[in-house]
Amino acid sequence: MKVLALLLSLSLLVITHEFGHLGFAKLFHTRVRRFYLFFNWGFSIFKAKKFDGKWHFLFFNKTTPESWDEKNLREEDRDNTLWGIGWVPLGGYCDIAGMIDETKGIDDLESEPQPWEYRTKPAWQRLCIISGGVLVNFISALLIYTCIFAHWGKDELPMRNASLGYEYHQILLDEGFQNGDIIYSIGNKEIDDIAEAEKELLLANPYDVTVMRGDSLVHLTLSGSLQSRVNAEQPREGLILGVRMPFVVKDFVPGSVAQQAGIEPGDSVVSVNGVAMNSYGEISKALAENAGDTITIGLCRHSEGEMAYKEISFSLPSDGKMGVQLCTPLELFNVRHIDYNFFEAIPAGISYGWNTLVTYISSLKIIFTKNGAQSLGGFITMGSIFPETWQWYSFWNITAFLALILAFMNFIPIPGLDGGYILFTLWEIITRRKPSDKFLTYANNIGFIFLLLLLVLANGNDIWRLIRGMF
Numbered sequence: 001m002k003v004l005a006l007l008l009s010l011s012l013l014v015i016t017h018e019f020g021h022l023g024f025a026k027l028f029h030t031r032v033r034r035f036y037l038f039f040n041w042g043f044s045i046f047k048a049k050k051f052d053g054k055w056h057f058l059f060f061n062k063t064t065p066e067s068w069d070e071k072n073l074r075e076e077d078r079d080n081t082l083w084g085i086g087w088v089p090l091g092g093y094c095d096i097a098g099m100i101d102e103t104k105g106i107d108d109l110e111s112e113p114q115p116w117e118y119r120t121k122p123a124w125q126r127l128c129i130i131s132g133g134v135l136v137n138f139i140s141a142l143l144i145y146t147c148i149f150a151h152w153g154k155d156e157l158p159m160r161n162a163s164l165g166y167e168y169h170q171i172l173l174d175e176g177f178q179n180g181d182i183i184y185s186i187g188n189k190e191i192d193d194i195a196e197a198e199k200e201l202l203l204a205n206p207y208d209v210t211v212m213r214g215d216s217l218v219h220l221t222l223s224g225s226l227q228s229r230v231n232a233e234q235p236r237e238g239l240i241l242g243v244r245m246p247f248v249v250k251d252f253v254p255g256s257v258a259q260q261a262g263i264e265p266g267d268s269v270v271s272v273n274g275v276a277m278n279s280y281g282e283i284s285k286a287l288a289e290n291a292g293d294t295i296t297i298g299l300c301r302h303s304e305g306e307m308a309y310k311e312i313s314f315s316l317p318s319d320g321k322m323g324v325q326l327c328t329p330l331e332l333f334n335v336r337h338i339d340y341n342f343f344e345a346i347p348a349g350i351s352y353g354w355n356t357l358v359t360y361i362s363s364l365k366i367i368f369t370k371n372g373a374q375s376l377g378g379f380i381t382m383g384s385i386f387p388e389t390w391q392w393y394s395f396w397n398i399t400a401f402l403a404l405i406l407a408f409m410n411f412i413p414i415p416g417l418d419g420g421y422i423l424f425t426l427w428e429i430i431t432r433r434k435p436s437d438k439f440l441t442y443a444n445n446i447g448f449i450f451l452l453l454l455l456v457l458a459n460g461n462d463i464w465r466l467i468r469g470m471f
Contacts, residue, residue: 005386006379007089009399011037013137013406014092020136021094022081024129031116032081033070034095040086047084051077079116096129100440101416119437123429130421134407138357141403144396145356146349150342152393154352155335157243159183159192160212162333164244166194167281171229172201172240176220179281180244181211198240202230247283248327254380255465256323261314263324264301270309271298280326291320323465325385357404378459380466415440415447 014037025032036044047058051073058064070078086092098117113120118129165180173179183191186200186209200206209220230240247269252259271277272286273296287295296313316322340348382402387394413423420443428434435443 001388001390002383002386005390005395005398006383009386009395009402010089010091012399013403014038016140016403017133017137017406017410018092018094020132020134021096021129022132023136024125024132025094025096025118028121028125028129029116030118030121030125030129031070031079031097032094033097034082034084034093036084036086036095037092038086039088039090039092040084041088043087045085045087047082049082050080100437101444123425123434127422127425127429130418130425134410134418134422137403137407137410141357141400141407142350142353144349144400144403145353146342146345148393148396148400149340149348149352150345153337153339154348155330155337156193157329157333158336159194159197161335162243162245162329164246164279165212166241167244167279169240171226175222175226177209177211178213179279181213181218183209183211183241184217185210194241194243201226201240243329244279244281245326245329245332246278247280248332249324250327250331251325251384253323253325253377253384253465254462255467257314257317258297258322258324261297261312263297263299263312263322267299267301267310269297269299272296274298284320287316287322288320290316292316292318297322353400353404356401357408360401360404361408378455378462380459380462414450415443416451417447420444420447 018035018037022032022035038045043060043062044058045060047061047064049056049068051068056068064082066072068082073080096118098114098119100119118126121129160182162182165182167179168177168181183197185191186197187204187206189200191197191200205224205226207222207224209222211218211220249258249263249265249267249269251265269277269283272283273290275286276298277283277286292315294313294315296311298309298311301308301310385398410418411422413419424435424440424443
């Protein structure tokens, strides 16, 4: 079921992305020779093209007949695209005439530039064509989130329902906050939402805050320099404060050492090496400090209606990760459900999608840490985030998230990705100097090799984790 969900999700993402390119290409009368879902190395599962007034189809085909070649078609049929489905589910492509990419060099272009080619279009039109995929993926993610809110509504966590309180950035700890505090009011305004609390702290620069600490209300008097410290230190958005949550296992990543040791979904970790801990922050810090060592995890497990304490020892990998997926705050605390009509869901979906993208981009800095490369995952990791049973809510929520990732990754200015073309085209617009076809060929080849190595690394990590889990 996870494989099916992943393939369906990737298919939707590839189709929408490539349709973004195709739509702008057709708008500017640029010929699109082939449009493929998945890659067709060796042969195609399906091909279709319209000419001579009717559709023609081929199945499990190796070589496209010469009669389908645009040079052998009537003038009115030469702009028609060949549609296909390949057999290698690693993406797809939109073959735009006159465009140099990782599969085409100078020698593959027409000897003379043609008016229906990408390379003869004005720079602003080429910018629209190449940005179309990123734009459509981003918009489709926002649209999916909007539809999710309109259909299922939204669950949110009231501020005071987070029973373990909140974790605070050092900026707030220096102002007198303590981890575990629950904010009750800021100034004279009662607070019931974490986003509202963060906004008031960041923008209002308050002097008075009331928190619940243990069983008592505590009044804090701030220095008034909070806003200047935030501006100076620029903490990552979302980390001024965060929900303090228990370490409750929901699922496992491939090759999880925790799963191999006997930890089960629903287990709640409450100690590390005999030291009692009740929050994810404390436990993750302890795991990092014991990376590569044998540790003893104390956990609480529901068994036949009763809670039992159990200890499990195992060797922790060098990255300090147990290989588990955790339950979210919305799954652990009492939440409030909000229903939206479609028009109310539009701003909610846009806001949620944008905040999700910002949080994802901010989290990417972990890739550049010592163990960052080891945390990369490929298709197995992607598939593991889907539930084992089919759930439409989870499917669409994950698909929207992957659409945001695809949009951002393609926007990165690496040759071979859309972002590389966007960068070169913007350079042309600004400097009025167009990069040569030879330069683009070399740049795309280098970029393609880099992306291929990244793909091998990510999927190699998946395979290594599986092998390590078997032994």
